[in-house]
Amino acid sequence: MPKRLLAAAMAALLAVAGCGGSEGSSDPNTLRLWHYEGPDSAMGVAWAEAIRQFEASHPGVKVEFEEKGFEQIQKTASMVLNSRDAPDVLEYNKGNATTGLLSRQGLLTDLSDEVAARGWDRALGPGLATTARYDDRGVMGSGKWYGVPNYAEYVLVYYNKTMFDQQGLAAPRTLEDLTAALRKFAAAGITPVALAGAEYPAAQLLYQLALTKADRAWVDRFQRYTGEVNFHDEAWVFGAETFAEWLREGYLPRDSAGAKAEDMGLSFLQGRSPVMISGSWWFGRVKAQVKDFEWATAPWPGMTSGSSGNLWVVPKGSKNKRLAYDFIDITMSPAVQDKLRDAGGIAVVPGAAPAADPRTRQLNDDFTALDDADRLAFYPDWPAPGFYDAQVSSVQKLITGQLGPHEVLTELADYYRENTASVGK
Structure with missing residues (x-):
């Protein structure tokens, strides 16, 4: 590789890793989390609440959160997740060319046992699970669970x-x-x-x-x-x-x-x-x-x-996988999902009460109608x-x-x- 290209690639890797090339934290009391949702977005509001609940339910554990750009992660995920700077859990785009590719490269943790144990598969149902499961080719729709959809x-x-x-x-x-x-x-x-x-x-x-x-x-x-x-x-x-x-x-x-x-x-x-x-x-x-x-x-x-929204994925190199699973579980709770919905998102595990805001209700109802009619492409x-x-x-x-x-x-x-x-x- 020419020197200028090697330098550019390393700069991109370090920019996304956000740690200047140092080894990622192995502190058992720290959960390293990356996502690319803005603080005012429905998902940003919900994940902030999930962080609060996680820290409250895990005394002494802190979430080290870094907001990343969608384009950053899209372009350099393979490099970052193949390094010692991989976070414990991150939001990643679903699909054959993204999560499917990383699963095929061996960079993601197989979550199948955890999904079954925590009942995430029963909560999501087959339609939303399409983008979470990938076969050995990295093709979505069947095989192992490599991600957990957290919204639609x-x-x-x-x-x-x-x-x-x-x-x-x-x-x-x-x-x-x-x-x-x-x-x-x-x-x-x-x-x-x-x-x-x-x-x-x-x-x-x-x-x-x-x-x-x-x-x-x-x-x-x-x-x-x-x-x-x-x-x-x-x-x-x-x-x-x-x-x-x-x-x-x-x-x-x-x-x-x-x-x-x-x-x-x-x-x-x-x-x-x-x-x-x-x-x-x-x-x-x-x-x-x-x-x-x-x-x-x-x-x-x-x-x-x-489709389902982006996925929580756990890198193969995650140093605190149990904490990562606990965090994902909190984001799937009706309390956090209703927070997401009421901030303008589409919940995958909503509570019993419908949204109070009529436009938010319509957003969620329209998605349900599209999903029921098999119109999601x-x-x-x-x-x-x-x-x-x-x-x-x-x-x-x-x-x-x-x-x-x-x-x-x-x-x-x-x-x-x-x-x-x-x-x-």
Whole structure:
């Protein structure tokens, strides 16, 4: 490896480890915890309560918490978890290309016995367990438990109800409703959809558009390798061509290729964009911060990105696994799960009483309806290691005009084929 690349890799490793290369704590009275939830998010609020309860129930034990960036962990998890600086428990993204890959690399603890002993499998049920179990190939849906889902999530439509009312628009319940609303905003000189091309939102939107023409068999072929995947079929072509059309029509910001997810979120939170198509992970922050306009949510029409939320995983090198299991157990308690739900999240083990806030109730009810109707389609980057970066790059080229929609699909198809060819072999 050239020296400059070796230096960059080591810098990235040390930045994520957050300890300048020193060995991680082996103090039996310290639980080292990493997660990437902001303090105002539903999960951040719930995990702060879990830390409080954990320390109260474990006298003399302290939680050494470090907040990490999603991108940090996404890019360097394999290096960090293969070092002596691995934490005892961390939040990690679910899917074949993430948790599945780490399980196949031998970097995660098999939690199957603990899951059975503590009843987490019975609490979660088979639908939410899909993303927690991985076979020897690292393919989700069966095999050993390598993670524990701690919330649920899905992609939906956030809309500025005040701006919709000003334009005489109703809630966008169908793709036709949504497209008509975007057309009206654009005609009024307003770029309606907040977007970010430098991170997940833009690639996720292209997938969302494709999902309006997809069914469960299509998703299983793409995500679980149950059959041949054609990136130039009706669904993928509709997704890419509609994305390009929305750019041409001014529904999407043409300068969004370099924007990050935070930029997208602020555009909606500050009332500059009337629509944000993104995950339920934004809900708690929208609920807490939006004061100057009325807002609402609507389910994405058709199938949608979604699943259980991210996972608690325990690195193979965790020095305090028993404490890690105890912490996970607290996060799964109805008291903490209701705290998560009431802060705007989607609980996986809720208490008996429903949420008092009507928008929070709708968020959770809409997820239940999607789950019951088998309309959750996971996320577009899951099938192949590194597919996240490949998708971000390809969709950026679509935004900037470097590639057309069919060229983007060809680029995605080539990456998918090359990086899933060895799965199961």
